[in-house]
Amino acid sequence: MLASTHCVYVTDMNNIISIPLVDTNGNIRCFAEPNKARRHIFWVRIIMVSSSKNRLRDLSVNIFVPPSDPHQKLVVSKVNIPAEITTDKHGNSIVSAEVDVVPPRKREEIVLRGEIYLRPYCVMGDWGCTQPKSIEHTTRGRLQDHTRTEILQLLDELELDRTDDIREIAFRIIAHIRKRVKYFKSPYRLGAMFALKQSKGSCDEIADLTVALLRARGIEARSIIGYYLYEALHEWVEIKTQVGWVPIDPTAGLIGGLGSRWLKLFVEPKPSTKPIRISGTGQGKIAVEIGLDNKTFIRKTLITPPKKFERWKL
Numbered sequence: 121m122l123a124s125t126h127c128v129y130v131t132d133m134n135n136i137i138s139i140p141l142v143d144t145n146g147n148i149r150c151f152a153e154p155n156k157a158r159r160h161i162f163w164v165r166i167i168m169v170s171s172s173k174n175r176l177r178d179l180s181v182n183i184f185v186p187p188s189d190p191h192q193k194l195v196v197s198k199v200n201i202p203a204e205i206t207t208d209k210h211g212n213s214i215v216s217a218e219v220d221v222v223p224p225r226k227r228e229e230i231v232l233r234g235e236i237y238l239r240p241y242c243v244m245g246d247w248g249c250t251q252p253k254s255i256e257h258t259t260r261g262r263l264q265d266h267t268r269t270e271i272l273q274l275l276d277e278l279e280l281d282r283t284d285d286i287r288e289i290a291f292r293i294i295a296h297i298r299k300r301v302k303y304f305k306s307p308y309r310l311g312a313m314f315a316l317k318q319s320k321g322s323c324d325e326i327a328d329l330t331v332a333l334l335r336a337r338g339i340e341a342r343s344i345i346g347y348y349l350y351e352a353l354h355e356w357v358e359i360k361t362q363v364g365w366v367p368i369d370p371t372a373g374l375i376g377g378l379g380s381r382w383l384k385l386f387v388e389p390k391p392s393t394k395p396i397r398i399s400g401t402g403q404g405k406i407a408v409e410i411g412l413d414n415k416t417f418i419r420k421t422l423i424t425p426p427k428k429f430e431r432w433k434l
Contacts, residue, residue: 137240139377146295151374157239158380160349162186162194164215164232164410166396170222171403176424178431179219179400181230184386187213191241191367191378196234203232210342210387211365222404236412238349241367242377248362249284250338263311263391264328264343266335270316280337286361287376293333294370301326303371309392323371327355328391330370334359343388345395349381350415358387383412398422399433406434 138152164183170176186194187207194213196205203217215232222228265271275281278292297315304320312328315321321329327343334341340360344367348354356369356378367378378384385395395418396408403424410418422434 137242137377139240139242139379140375142291142294142298142373142375144298144373146299148291151372151377151379153240153379155240157193157237160236160238160383160412162234162236162383162412164230164396165408166230166398167227167407168219168222168229169227169405169407170224172224174403175224176222176400176402176404176406177220179222179398181217181219182397183215183232184395185213185215185232185234186236186383186385187211189384191382192236192238192384194234194236196232198231198233200229200231208389210389212386212389219400222402236383238380238383240377240379243361243363243366244376245363247286247290247359247366247376250286250289252338261391263309264331264335265312266332268313268332270313271332271336274316275333275336280333286339286359289334289337289339290359290368290375293330294368294373294375297326297329297370298373301329311391323355326371327357330357330368343391345385345388345393347383347385347412347417349383349412350417353417354382356382397433399431400424401427401429401431403427 135155136152137155138150141149141151143149166181168176168179186192188194201217203215206214206216208214217230219228278296280289280292283289300319301315302320304322306322309324311325312332315325315329331341331343342358344356344358346354356367358365358367366376368375395410398406406422408420409416425432
């Protein structure tokens with residue numbers, strides 16, 4: 121997961137995107153790179169193998185694929201079986217496919233491939249002000265609980281009630297996190313309170329803390345699961361403003377934009393949502409690989425539960 125990023129210096133100052141960046145001392149610097157799209161190959165491969173006695177049947181596969189927005193565009197060029205691409209209420213793109221049966225000791229594959237174009241992106245200008253009305257959150261779970269006393273106390277310490285400017289509120293939160301929360305790679309997602317109490321966390325905990333603080337201040341926020349080329353899965357945040365959803369990366373310190381190495385996979389409907397959901401009957405093994413160009417960034421092998429006739433979900 122991304123620990124930090126650095127300013128990219130370019131010579132053509134007339135054709136660059138410059139994104140405000142808060143350093144670990146709370147000072148504003150910049151992240152800049154040429155304003156051009158970079159082409160990559162996004163791919164998904166799912167291999168299904170039935171057991172010798174109880175074949176896999178009635179498989180339903182739903183895969184989050186990168187949505188298109190001002191920062192990125194995906195053009196799917198190949199899906200080897202009939203599939204449908206839909207958009208959910210969060211703006212996520214979902215590829216859905218069905219497999220009737222996998223013969224015993226045989227393998228079936230689902231292969232998706234497409235071109236994705238990534239370009240640096242920054243939301244300039246006024247983001248608007250907070251509204252004096254209650255907001256609806258997609259979820260209220262342990263990982264991003266904005267009602268905790270410690271979260272509300274930190275809001276008071278940062279004096280966030282003295283301004284209604286959404287950009288300023290985001291800056292104060294990120295500046296505090298960059299100065300006080302050290303990057304700590306964890307194999308598990310421990311949530312906002314871990315980052316707050318221990319003053320450390322991975323991009324997951326840092327994003328969870330940011331979401332909790334923004335929501336406590338009355339600003340809609342959501343966590344984003346993505347990939348930082350070509351290093352690791354990464355998580356950042358989007359804020360709902362008067363100009364739409366605006367990205368911020370509290371781990372890297374970016375405010376209002378993303379560079380061309382940030383690949384957005386999906387908006388989390390709730391924390392710890394899986395990128396692929398599979399259900400069916402029977403028994404077997406399912407291998408999942410998701411990658412960009414020649415790099416695999418998700419690789420999992422799933423074993424179906426020992427249910428002969430009941431429908432299971434993975």
